Amino acid sequence: DTAVSQTPKYLVTQMGNDKSIKCEQNLGHDTMYWYKQDSKKFLKIMFSYNNKELIINETVPNRFSPKSPDKAHLNLHINSLELGDSAVYFCASSQFQGNTEAFFGQGTRLTVV
Amino acid sequence: QKEVEQNSGPLSVPEGAIASLNCTYSDQGSQSFFWYRQYSGKSPELIMFIYSNGDKEDGRFTAQLNKASQYVSLLIRDSQPSDSATYLCAVNKGDFGNEKLTFGTGTRLTIIP
Numbered sequence: 001d002t003a004v005s006q007t008p009k010y011l012v013t014q015m016g017n018d019k020s021i022k023c024e025q026n027l028g029h030d031t032m033y034w035y036k037q038d039s040k041k042f043l044k045i046m047f048s049y050n051n052k053e054l055i056i057n058e059t060v061p062n063r064f065s066p067k068s069p070d071k072a073h074l075n076l077h078i079n080s081l082e083l084g085d086s087a088v089y090f091c092a093s094s095q096f097q098g099n100t101e102a103f104f105g106q107g108t109r110l111t112v113v
Numbered sequence: 114q115k116e117v118e119q120n121s122g123p124l125s126v127p128e129g130a131i132a133s134l135n136c137t138y139s140d141q142g143s144q145s146f147f148w149y150r151q152y153s154g155k156s157p158e159l160i161m162f163i164y165s166n167g168d169k170e171d172g173r174f175t176a177q178l179n180k181a182s183q184y185v186s187l188l189i190r191d192s193q194p195s196d197s198a199t200y201l202c203a204v205n206k207g208d209f210g211n212e213k214l215t216f217g218t219g220t221r222l223t224i225i226p
Binding site for chain 2: 044045
């Protein structure tokens, strides 16, 4: 059983399109995150949600909209994709807000062409 | 100054030797410190965390923290080829309820058989 799972694993799309990435965790954690890892492998937090409530929004363009229908799911919708959005997006979860021992999903490699 | 700094490497260590990975951080208010291992094309995997000054040992891994010097390190004893990966240092910082992990850019470690 995968603890934190994301779909799709790979996503290739054209500039201007809208796409979504889905994430689910079965660890019973309260807090979920989206991270972006760029081509230089730098991993940076984008959003965190605690029990469906947005806690952290790290100056991400508003083309990125996270949604958490329940505490086990956190999706990321991206509008009007740009070349610079190409990266690996990781979903992660931790037991509760303030406990940042994060467990990561397998990542979604997004390529915008 | 970057919030979390690591030497990007590559760091090459002979099999069986001790690999020493270093990390410095800028925020004196940082409370907890993590080491993640990331194999190429895979997601980060938590291997150690440390909250208090001093050493913490787990199997072949030892994390060392010196808050006065704002320095955290990871020692890997009896290095194995399977230890070849990128090691990410991460620091937990932020106000209560807004804690987040800030990552360094990682050190690429290669164990030479």
